[in-house]
Amino acid sequence: MMEYKELFPWVVGLHRLEENDYTLIRDELVSKREDINKLFTNNTWQDNIQTTFSECRCLITRFKLDKIEEIINPFIKSYLERIGFGPKKYKLAQSWLNVSHPYGFQGLHVHGENYITGTVYLDCEEGTGDIQFSPPLTELNFKKADTFTPANGDIIVFHGQLPHRVLYNKSQNTRLSLTFNYYIDHDDLVC
Ligand SMILES: [Fe+2]
16 A cells, blocks of 8 residues: 655655545544634754753543544554564554744754654645655765655554654645654564
8 A cells, every 4th residue: 555665775664645534634623723822832852943852751541632643653663564574563652743934944864773763744835845765874975865746635554663754844834743652672673
């Protein structure tokens, strides 16, 4: 169900959600909008993205956003199988919303070796910020970065150790995305 692209040669999973799933995700977030809006703060990662991460490490767990978890879980399972780690133990550890206003950006970073990371793009009109993956540092001199332009309803999944950044929001629109980290049980990964 998910399409895979090999980079550097890390694997990135891409999929356009069914309209129904995209709507369910939005509706579940909207149902908690008042409480969620209180959690946004600035500059968590020394960039200019607003996020709920500082105030709440896992939005999905705190607000019992079960439909969202149900929709994204199979993509993590599929990704783990694709990279040869499935079936393994994995657990939603962190989830948060990001808002990028005009001129918003996020610098190059990783989420860590314990995580499989994913993002659902909820509102990302053209020009609000592409995601760019870079090779791991040891290969910087040999490989070029690869850039994706997300559309509303896209889900992207990748290993937490893959460096990535969000390019400038060159539009007049705000970009909204939901990001999550699934913890991979390392004991379970030992061969
Ligand atoms: Fe990230």
